[in-house]
Amino acid sequence: MANAEEPAIVGVVRARVSRGRFGGLEAPLPDLPGVTLITAAEVPGELRLALHEGPLPVLSHRKIRYRGQPLALVVAPDAATLELALAGITAEQTAQIPVEDLHRSQQASVRLFGHDNVFAERRATRGDPDAAFAAAETLVTASFGTAMQDPFEPDLARVRARRLGDGLEVEGSFLEPARVARHLASLLGIPADRVAVSSSRPRARVAADDSSVLLPAAHAALAAWVDGRPVEFQLSRPESLAFQPKRPAAEIRVTVAADRAGALGGLDLDARFDGGAFPLSAAEIVDEALLAAQSAYRVRDLRVRVRVLATSSAPNGGVRGTASSAVTFAVERAVDALADRLRVEPRELRRRSLARGGDHAPDGRRLSFGEEPAHVLARAREALPPETPLACFLWPTRNQDGPRRRLRLRLVAKGADLEFAHLACPEIALSPAARDDLAAELAGRFGLRENRLLIGGVRVDEAAAPELEAALRARVRTLFDRVGADAAAVGARLAATPDGVWCDEIPFDDGPVSALRVAEVGVVAAEVECDDLSCELRPRRLDVFLGATRVTRDARRELGGAVAIAIGATVSEEVLVEFGGVANASSRRYQPPRLGDLPVIAVEGAPRSRAHRDPEEWWDWGGAAVPAVLAAAAEAATGVRISDLPVSPEMLVERARGRTR
Amino acid sequence: MKREVRLVIDGDAGTRAARGLDTLSDLLARERAAAPASDPCREGACGDCVVLADGVLVAACITPVLQLDGARISTFAGLCRDDADEAPRLVAAARALARFADDRGLFPCDVCRSGVLLAAALDASGASGEGTSALSSRVCRCSDLAELPPEIERLRRELGEAP
Numbered sequence: 001m002a003n004a005e006e007p008a009i010v011g012v013v014r015a016r017v018s019r020g021r022f023g024g025l026e027a028p029l030p031d032l033p034g035v036t037l038i039t040a041a042e043v044p045g046e047l048r049l050a051l052h053e054g055p056l057p058v059l060s061h062r063k064i065r066y067r068g069q070p071l072a073l074v075v076a077p078d079a080a081t082l083e084l085a086l087a088g089i090t091a092e093q094t095a096q097i098p099v100e101d102l103h104r105s106q107q108a109s110v111r112l113f114g115h116d117n118v119f120a121e122r123r124a125t126r127g128d129p130d131a132a133f134a135a136a137e138t139l140v141t142a143s144f145g146t147a148m149q150d151p152f153e154p155d156l157a158r159v160r161a162r163r164l165g166d167g168l169e170v171e172g173s174f175l176e177p178a179r180v181a182r183h184l185a186s187l188l189g190i191p192a193d194r195v196a197v198s199s200s201r202p203r204a205r206v207a208a209d210d211s212s213v214l215l216p217a218a219h220a221a222l223a224a225w226v227d228g229r230p231v232e233f234q235l236s237r238p239e240s241l242a243f244q245p246k247r248p249a250a251e252i253r254v255t256v257a258a259d260r261a262g263a264l265g266g267l268d269l270d271a272r273f274d275g276g277a278f279p280l281s282a283a284e285i286v287d288e289a290l291l292a293a294q295s296a297y298r299v300r301d302l303r304v305r306v307r308v309l310a311t312s313s314a315p316n317g318g319v320r321g322t323a324s325s326a327v328t329f330a331v332e333r334a335v336d337a338l339a340d341r342l343r344v345e346p347r348e349l350r351r352r353s354l355a356r357g358g359d360h361a362p363d364g365r366r367l368s369f370g371e372e373p374a375h376v377l378a379r380a381r382e383a384l385p386p387e388t389p390l391a392c393f394l395w396p397t398r399n400q401d402g403p404r405r406r407l408r409l410r411l412v413a414k415g416a417d418l419e420f421a422h423l424a425c426p427e428i429a430l431s432p433a434a435r436d437d438l439a440a441e442l443a444g445r446f447g448l449r450e451n452r453l454l455i456g457g458v459r460v461d462e463a464a465a466p467e468l469e470a471a472l473r474a475r476v477r478t479l480f481d482r483v484g485a486d487a488a489a490v491g492a493r494l495a496a497t498p499d500g501v502w503c504d505e506i507p508f509d510d511g512p513v514s515a516l517r518v519a520e521v522g523v524v525a526a527e528v529e530c531d532d533l534s535c536e537l538r539p540r541r542l543d544v545f546l547g548a549t550r551v552t553r554d555a556r557r558e559l560g561g562a563v564a565i566a567i568g569a570t571v572s573e574e575v576l577v578e579f580g581g582v583a584n585a586s587s588r589r590y591q592p593p594r595l596g597d598l599p600v601i602a603v604e605g606a607p608r609s610r611a612h613r614d615p616e617e618w619w620d621w622g623g624a625a626v627p628a629v630l631a632a633a634a635e636a637a638t639g640v641r642i643s644d645l646p647v648s649p650e651m652l653v654e655r656a657r658g659r660t661r
Numbered sequence: 662m663k664r665e666v667r668l669v670i671d672g673d674a675g676t677r678a679a680r681g682l683d684t685l686s687d688l689l690a691r692e693r694a695a696a697p698a699s700d701p702c703r704e705g706a707c708g709d710c711v712v713l714a715d716g717v718l719v720a721a722c723i724t725p726v727l728q729l730d731g732a733r734i735s736t737f738a739g740l741c742r743d744d745a746d747e748a749p750r751l752v753a754a755a756r757a758l759a760r761f762a763d764d765r766g767l768f769p770c771d772v773c774r775s776g777v778l779l780a781a782a783l784d785a786s787g788a789s790g791e792g793t794s795a796l797s798s799r800v801c802r803c804s805d806l807a808e809l810p811p812e813i814e815r816l817r818r819e820l821g822e823a824p
Binding site: 151152234236237238240553554556557558560561563564565586587588591592593594595596597598601 | 702703704705706707765766767769777794796797798799800801802803804805806807808
């Protein structure tokens with residue numbers, strides 16, 4: 001029997017095949033003291049977590065959709081016993097033909113999802129791209145690939161759970177404990193108020209989403225509920241690398257054509273993303289990809305098709321602008337190739353082709369800026385030596401239709417004091433004036449300093465502002481009032497844990513919101529060095545130019561993180577999938593860039609002619625053009641054409657050899 | 662089978678019992694009240710569990726306790742305490758950096774905080790060695806932590822040359 005202070009440990013029996021049937025566990029269970037086995041049959045409530053875009057089974061009942069899919073849980077008193085138990089359990093599994101890559105998924109000879117394996121798809125057509133290509137004197141068609149990348153969120157690792165009679169306590173790294181509690185209550189078939197979820201690292205994952213941590217939380221909760229002992233579930237780093245959602249791999253084919261004025265006139269883009277076995281963020285990925293499909297340019301004749309396809313690998317998510325950076329990489333590289341074909345400077349082709357206010361993005365939203373993109377590009381051209389490669393990008397809002405639109409207030413406390421407040425309205429428009437006003441009210445009500453406030457949101461289209469803001473602010477005040485009403489509950493939670501978090505949300509489904517879509521343009525420029533001996537690519541400097549009157553410290557930091565992730569995706573990080581499993585699921589074989597690997601990152605806000613906008617809004621998206629510009633810089637430094645990421649030394653050597661043969 | 666190991670953890674000297682494969686983070690987790698450290702990755706990769714063992718940065722999650730007999734262990738939290746048992750320059754640097762990080766709200770999430778600030782304190786105090794940056798080996802996915810190097814440099818000047 002385990003020491004009362006030491007929780008039992010939860011392990012997972014996982015599928016060994018990439019696709020197939022689970023026939024149950026072979027009896028008998030290894031004869032080990034204190035070991036409990038839990039299968040899908042013992043789930044008292046809903047077996048599937050009802051995520052935004054589709055159900056995710058906590059344990060497989062019958063079908064196996066990816067290697068490593070959880071089949072059963074083992075609860076043991078200590079790590080050594082757990083290891084013995086897991087080694088002694090045999091899960092009967094019948095293999096079926098897996099779908100290992102995007103190509104096979106698109107063929108749909110094996111059907112994983114629907115009739116065509118497409119989790120989500122967006123298309124857009126404008127003008128007549130075929131006629132534009134037929135008439136064009138200069139045209140480039142190219143294919144690009146980006147690799148699967150680990151988001152590296154080690155804070156997800158540990159979840160503790162304890163059953164208390166007919167209730168449950170769960171502790172882990174959660175963004176929104178109340179939402180997690182609702183999912184766990186559904187799993188256990190009990191009312192949500194009997195599940196108390198607290199966040200052990202409440203400031204962690206501020207900009208993320210709890211979808212990826214729900215499965216470990218569900219495993220801990222289920223184990224504690226069925227077994228009865230307090231439990232701890234620790235997702236190891238190899239398990240995290242192998243089974244947690246990734247930034248998915250993409251394959252993108254682009255055709256671009258010049259118009260008679262020597263500007264970008266026609267574009268055809270087909271992008272496919274590997275969604276893995278379950279559609280975690282498929283709709284988000286295709287929305288992002290569609291918006292980024294013309295980058296920062298005016299394109300008269302356009303055809304775009306973006307898809308997330310099902311494969312027999314662990315489910316992937318859309319972590320930190322993955323679709324935007326993959327598509328921007330492809331389009332910007334194609335624009336560079338078109339400039340080369342036209343024999344004009346790439347930055348001159350960009351200048352001629354820039355979008356202007358009143359143009360439309362591929363998803364139909366009207367671009368609300370005026371001449372700001374031209375100002376941003378002009379400032380970049382002025383500040384940089386002529387040979388410095390640069391790339392443009394379009395920054396999207398995340399204004400989406402549907403039930404996900406919500407207003408969320410999250411308060412984090414340390415000891416008895418409130419430490420941090422996060423008012424998130426990622427799908428809702430909010431003007432700078434309204435934001436400042438709410439920040440002042442939030443700060444005043446809770447006595448928080450400015451650097452302890454985080455207010456997400458986007459700029460309102462001025463024409464619709466008054467009506468929308470009135471509705472939005474009314475709801476914010478409702479949330480503030482709820483906090484006041486629940487102050488005692490917050491205090492009780494503080495007393496129970498060293499760190500506490502209060503989180504609540506209300507829906508925001510007013511009609512005008514969906515019309516309020518905006519986008520801005522940014523420019524990134526890069527200097528790289530390629531080591532003569534190792535062929536390693538080393539970014540030396542990145543200059544980021546944004547259409548912003550000022551760049552706040554928070555925005556600067558978030559950009560730094562986005563750039564760090566983008567640099568990893570460009571020069572080194574690649575989750576290798578072989579036979580449906582991750583082949584490099586180890587921190588020794590998969591290492592993100594260290595702080596010492598990062599270049600100098602200079603961020604400049606180019607003056608705007610329109611109303612001030614808080615550049616907090618740039619956040620993750622500043623990294624969107626980084627892979628494109630680093631690839632351009634690498635190409636200039638090495639003479640090797642780069643169409644796939646990451647730019648590994650092996651790839652550079654191989655391509656250089658091919659060129660000299 | 663458990664064996665006794667002599668350790669000084671954040672100034673608290675004593676013997677601790679450890680099994681063969683127990684890591685330093687297992688031990689620190691048991692003594693969490695005294696030395697808050699965690700080990701999210703358990704592969705020595707994320708830097709969250711980094712501590713000083715006899716003045717050297719180690720990842721506690723992959724360091725067996727039995728190899729540390731007689732060692733002096735310092736966590737970042739321990740360095741910031743009034744009774745910190747480390748070189749005064751290192752302690753001063755750690756406290757100054759903790760204040761700096763808190764005042765600026767430097768870490769969007771806290772996962773890498775203790776490891777990064779411990780490395781930064783080593784650099785600021787000169788304990789990393791001339792021309793060596795302990796900070797450069799750390800990983801952060803939220804930020805490039807661009808504000809830290811200037812502060813380290815400022816502290817290095819303020820604290821004077823290493824003895």
